[in-house]
Amino acid sequence: MSENAYVCPYCQSENIQSYNIAYAGGFSNVNGVTTGVGIGAGGRVGVGIGNTVGTQQTALSMMAKPPMKKSIATYVLKWWIAIQFGLVLLLWISGLSKHESSLIIYFGAYALLIYKTYQRYVWNRDTYPGLRRDWEHTYVCLRCGNSFLL
Template sequence: MKCPQCGSDTTQRLQVVHEQGTQLINTTSNTVGTGFNASPLASLGLAGARTKTTGTAQSAMAQRAAPPPRYPVVAGLGVVLFGLLCLAGDGWAKLGGLALMATGLYASHWAHAYNREKWPALYARWESSWLCSKCGCIYVQELN
């Protein structure tokens, strides 16, 4: 595969660049500590804790090569539920609740429509996109 901008053949699919630059983090740490208090009554204490950390780390290049995002429909539904709670109030709270419900319903509908209609084409384009390691150009190249 040759870059259309500089002609270099050091290219990779965006999907590969994204996967290579993304690391999954999953760690567990154990901690033990002691404490001593001298006044008014002397006491000694011992404590322990276990900490679990999960997440991802990405290079700047992996972030640049990321696939197009899908939008969460549930976030809008959360706003709708909060709006329902506001309806229990009076006056401005009810008006705010109605506004929140309308906004949440619109956001959920928009996210659902985007994910169903626009995202598949964007994702297919991403799957056909390549990155030139020499000049940084991102281009679409259909595989034959």
């Protein structure tokens, strides 16, 4: 590996930081007077709870946010509830006499949910690791602000 491997390809600065470090290092607890929610000096976005406790995250840290896996459990739960409500609504609108067609829609909705859930599972299995790996090798130049893979 060349001795110039760890420099910014845009401006050749050695003042670069991995996304991993940039992300983790961008949080700080703030105590005392808060400015509420907004962008303050230095591009910091503050989220204040009450006027004493809060967490600040730098803009740099937000930019370096790691890719997230798609949630499975929350997704299933949310849609399961939606389907239950949908069925009740359907039965209420159509009347209980049309129970059979309601059941077909009901099971159709479940089949679709299973399919969509499977797609999320496959994304987590096949696509996410690559994104995560890229993220682990992404650096940000603290001089010119460009991001790049190393």
